[in-house]
Amino acid sequence: SACSSRLVFSQVHPMWQEPLAIPGGDRQSPIDIVVRKSVFDPQLRPLKVQYEPRTCQQIWNNGYSFLVEYDDTTDKSTLKGGPLEDQFRLCQFHFHWGENNAWGSEHSIDRRLYPAELHLVHWNSDKYSLFEEAVIEENGLAVIAVFLKIGKRHEGLQKLVDALPAVRHKDSVVEFTKFDAACLLPENIDDYWTYAGSLTTPPLTEAVTWIVMKRHIEVSHDQLAVFRSLLFTSAEEQVQRSMVNNFRVQQAVKGRTVRSSFT
């Protein structure tokens, strides 16, 4: 699918140092969400998530995370409502996680970090015809963020966990079909925060309407351990590096307002 588009990142592996100052970066992500400063917006509507499991295609280790990629050539898996004026198409989801359970998420709530964070990535198919077009437009993308907490085993995630050893190295791909991404959403998706932000790895474009779920999902310690068994490095490289701590440092809010859909 296009959305995992082979946008050429800076070849220097960011390893999450800040490789470059973003010219005029005044809406960068991730951020710490200060709950008492968020503003309830009664005009925020319920989210409408309609995912078609048959659009799931493959898992790709891109050397930053592993992406579960969807066929985004038609409007079969869509997101609308909430803060969104247009219809958005699901193109991939991926995660960010730590080397241990003390940290790993990109966003935090009142400074509380989670061991991992899921990003469900959608692009505005009312206004653009390709992910690559949308990724440089300020209303181009919508990313749903869901925090992961260590607890009971997540049955729906296990099918994905079982496929990960096949994509251990950077640039490996494995077929992965009929996965319902909706199983990774918390029961209640009506409670969320939303703010204007950016991609969290290069190209860091300020194209993202963030929808950060208030409710987390639970995964088992062993399931998250399999994420940490992945590698940043390709099979040919002499030195193998574990894929952990693939999150960006938090960015200045710079006067942005974070709205909440709940009081």
Ligand SMILES: COc1ccc([C@H]2OC(=S)NC2=O)c(OC)c1
């Ligand atoms: C080329 O497409 C990209 C590139 C980077 C990101 C990063 O930005 C966020 S958000 N998470 C990431 O890993 C992306 O995710 C939507 C999509």
Ligand SMILES: [Zn+2]
């Ligand atoms: Zn991400």
